[in-house]
Amino acid sequence: MRAASRLIRDIEDKLPEAKTKIKKLYAHTGKSFIIGITGAPGAGKSTLTDALITQFRRKNKTVGVLAVDPTSPFTGGAILGDRIRMQKHAEDPGVFVRSLATRGALGGLSQAAGNAIHVMEAMGKDIIIVETVGIGQQEIDIINHAHSVAVVLVPGMGDEIQTMKAGLMEIADIFVINKANRAGAKQLQMELETMLNLSDKAADGWKPPIVLVGDAFDPQTFSADTAELAHRIEDHHVYLQQSGKLTERMHRKALAEIHDALSSCLLEPIVQTLTASGEMKRFAEKIKNRKADPYTAAEEIARRFFKQGEEK
Amino acid sequence: MRAASRLIRDIEDKLPEAKTKIKKLYAHTGKSFIIGITGAPGAGKSTLTDALITQFRRKNKTVGVLAVDPTSPFTGGAILGDRIRMQKHAEDPGVFVRSLATRGALGGLSQAAGNAIHVMEAMGKDIIIVETVGIGQQEIDIINHAHSVAVVLVPGMGDEIQTMKAGLMEIADIFVINKANRAGAKQLQMELETMLNLSDKAADGWKPPIVLVGDAFDPQTFSADTAELAHRIEDHHVYLQQSGKLTERMHRKALAEIHDALSSCLLEPIVQTLTASGEMKRFAEKIKNRKADPYTAAEEIARRFFKQGEEK
Numbered sequence: 049m050r051a052a053s054r055l056i057r058d059i060e061d062k063l064p065e066a067k068t069k070i071k072k073l074y075a076h077t078g079k080s081f082i083i084g085i086t087g088a089p090g091a092g093k094s095t096l097t098d099a100l101i102t103q104f105r106r107k108n109k110t111v112g113v114l115a116v117d118p119t120s121p122f123t124g125g126a127i128l129g130d131r132i133r134m135q136k137h138a139e140d141p142g143v144f145v146r147s148l149a150t151r152g153a154l155g156g157l158s159q160a161a162g163n164a165i166h167v168m169e170a171m172g173k174d175i176i177i178v179e180t181v182g183i184g185q186q187e188i189d190i191i192n193h194a195h196s197v198a199v200v201l202v203p204g205m206g207d208e209i210q211t212m213k214a215g216l217m218e219i220a221d222i223f224v225i226n227k228a229n230r231a232g233a234k235q236l237q238m239e240l241e242t243m244l245n246l247s248d249k250a251a252d253g254w255k256p257p258i259v260l261v262g263d264a265f266d267p268q269t270f271s272a273d274t275a276e277l278a279h280r281i282e283d284h285h286v287y288l289q290q291s292g293k294l295t296e297r298m299h300r301k302a303l304a305e306i307h308d309a310l311s312s313c314l315l316e317p318i319v320q321t322l323t324a325s326g327e328m329k330r331f332a333e334k335i336k337n338r339k340a341d342p343y344t345a346a347e348e349i350a351r352r353f354f355k356q357g358e359e360k
Numbered sequence: 361m362r363a364a365s366r367l368i369r370d371i372e373d374k375l376p377e378a379k380t381k382i383k384k385l386y387a388h389t390g391k392s393f394i395i396g397i398t399g400a401p402g403a404g405k406s407t408l409t410d411a412l413i414t415q416f417r418r419k420n421k422t423v424g425v426l427a428v429d430p431t432s433p434f435t436g437g438a439i440l441g442d443r444i445r446m447q448k449h450a451e452d453p454g455v456f457v458r459s460l461a462t463r464g465a466l467g468g469l470s471q472a473a474g475n476a477i478h479v480m481e482a483m484g485k486d487i488i489i490v491e492t493v494g495i496g497q498q499e500i501d502i503i504n505h506a507h508s509v510a511v512v513l514v515p516g517m518g519d520e521i522q523t524m525k526a527g528l529m530e531i532a533d534i535f536v537i538n539k540a541n542r543a544g545a546k547q548l549q550m551e552l553e554t555m556l557n558l559s560d561k562a563a564d565g566w567k568p569p570i571v572l573v574g575d576a577f578d579p580q581t582f583s584a585d586t587a588e589l590a591h592r593i594e595d596h597h598v599y600l601q602q603s604g605k606l607t608e609r610m611h612r613k614a615l616a617e618i619h620d621a622l623s624s625c626l627l628e629p630i631v632q633t634l635t636a637s638g639e640m641k642r643f644a645e646k647i648k649n650r651k652a653d654p655y656t657a658a659e660e661i662a663r664r665f666f667k668q669g670e671e672k
Contacts, residue, residue, distance in 0.1 A: 074653035302647035309658035335614035341386035346621035355667050
């Protein structure tokens with residue numbers, strides 16, 4: 049477990065050794081069921097993740113949790129918050145919780161998340177929960193590492209957040225209406241039902257269920273509701289296996305992983321070489337002064353690094 | 361104007377012609393002042409942008425607005441919303457408003473935003489406002505196209521949103537407390553003041569001002585407050601010019617642009633070649649079945665496309 053923690057830290061810090069280790073453990077990955085939890089800030093994702101850990105542990109499943117936190121590129125503050133919230137599982141060797149923050153300015157968070165998931169897969173976790181805020185494209189890339197995605201909504205979070213529903217509709221396998229004791233829960237449920245009926249989501253055999261989860265301050269209801277949620281997630285897993293969709297998703301995931309790997313094996317070395325030689329700086333000056341444009345510069349670089357025959 | 365609209369649409373759709381056109385107009389870019397407006401969903405960014413257009417038009421500045429909308433990758437729904445909101449400027453030839461949504465699954469939204477800004481620069485707009493939701497890394501990449509960034513907060517938006525303050529602190533040149541007539545505005549202002557005093561933000565000569573903007577339903581106050589905001593933004597522009605920071609930011613922007621261009625000139629053609637030949641699919645199958653790992657596959661591809669001497 050300590051080795052796994054260190055490797056995840058190395059992935060986050062983009063150490064070259066991490067890549068070598070991922071290569072080695074890759075053969076031991078691909079057996080876990082990966083659940084994505086997404087939704088707006090304040091929707092209660094961490095509390096739900098915490099409850100799902102409890103539910104899956106009752107079924108003797110081992111659980112890994114990766115909280116990908118877009119608020120922490122600068123401070124790391126929210127990481128601590130997540131860890132504290134999940135502290136009640138800290139003593140349980142069947143549970144492994146880690147957070148991931150953006151460090152590098154040039155993104156790559158989705159790739160880091162994919163690799164951190166691989167570490168947890170290689171640890172043999174039965175279930176891995178990836179938690180992220182469901183807003184930007186990058187967060188959608190992250191959630192695409194999951195086999196099954198639960199989108200968390202809460203009643204009365206305002207217009208703009210509600211418009212997200214439409215975007216999240218595409219990625220949702222299960223909807224959760226959290227804090228469902230609040231006013232507006234039934235209306236939100238009806239709206240979702242209407243949207244689902246209008247969409248073609250059910251066309252390939254799975255209509256996303258809507259699970260209502262009451263406030264965590266009422267432990268009995270909350271426990272029953274999150275048990276129901278765990279149950280629905282398992283239903284979706286069975287559906288994915290039986291319909292062949294799991295294979296399809298894994299193929300898509302593999303494609304995304306090659307793309308990420310190409311970026312880190314092809315692009316990054318070139319950038320490093322040019323930065324070390326000071327050429328990157330000279331190119332930037334020329335572009336800044338409008339004596340060159342970025343594409344012409346990039347094409348000049350491409351000609352230098354590429355084999356003539358393959359370049360087009 | 362119609363040509364500009366078409367070009368922005370082509371950029372969004374990633375048509376190869378768009379790149380050629382950007383190359384040509386690049387020499388005419390770099391003269392506009394670019395303002396970024398960011399904040400959580402529901403913070404009132406569009407209303408503020410709308411008010412800023414009015415303020416800058418009063419000073420006879422021409423204005424371009426780019427609303428980058430992370431909620432619309434799937435539906436495009438929010439785009440319409442933005443346009444409707446800014447419709448009162450629709451008849452004004454000095455104002456050009458466009459929205460950008462994510463189309464491609466593999467990101468590149470930041471690059472598209474940068475190019476759409478270039479189009480508006482080449483149109484000769486004095487001021488360009490880029491509006492985005494300030495959450496993920498990608499949104500931060502987008503806002504980095506701006507010279508001056510205003511972060512919009514509202515009182516009482518809950519804990520998790522407030523934690524964003526810390527992250528947004530890093531990118532903020534100006535803070536806006538919007539809907540400042542609401543309870544909690546003064547407290548939010550004090551919290552921000554404290555954070556600013558604790559940080560080293562003022563170290564290089566600019567301490568981000570905090571501008572309170574009252575509710576848009578009180579037109580007189582709102583107009584006075586947004587005039588103040590426009591004024592503060594102009595102050596920051598002067599500061600950037602006089603301190604040499606504008607040159608610094610433009611150099612950084614040029615570096616980011618080369619990086620984006622390298623990705624589209626080096627990486628994308630390789631992916632296209634391998635996809636067309638069916639190899640990408642075969643690689644994905646091998647990875648899916650754990651007969652290969654993504655990095656070994658990417659290295660194999662790198663060996664084929666790179667010149668031996670340059671590859672390392």
